[in-house]
Amino acid sequence: MTGVGIGSGWGVYRQELMTRLAGLVSYCEIDKLRRAGAIARLGACGFERGLAVAVEQAMPVYLRDKVAKKRI
DSSP states (O other): HHHHSSSTTTHHHHHHHHHHHTTTTEETTTTTOOOOOHHHHHHHHHHHHHHHOOOGGGOOOOOTTTTSSSSO
16 A cells, blocks of 8 residues: 655655655645545544554654754
8 A cells, every 4th residue: 555745745745755764655746735524534444444543552653743943
């Protein structure tokens, strides 16, 4: 199962991200933004396919999850 890269970061780092995520991401859309409804539909689809996990194990994946932290 492959995913889709979404967001402006893919416009800047597309080649590097596609290389690092080879086989995990099939394409990217730089002008799209995530929407709650789309996330809910993806979740429902995954649930129907047996991909559900316990809430304690559910972890979102962010491209820039440490963007606000300053490096020392």
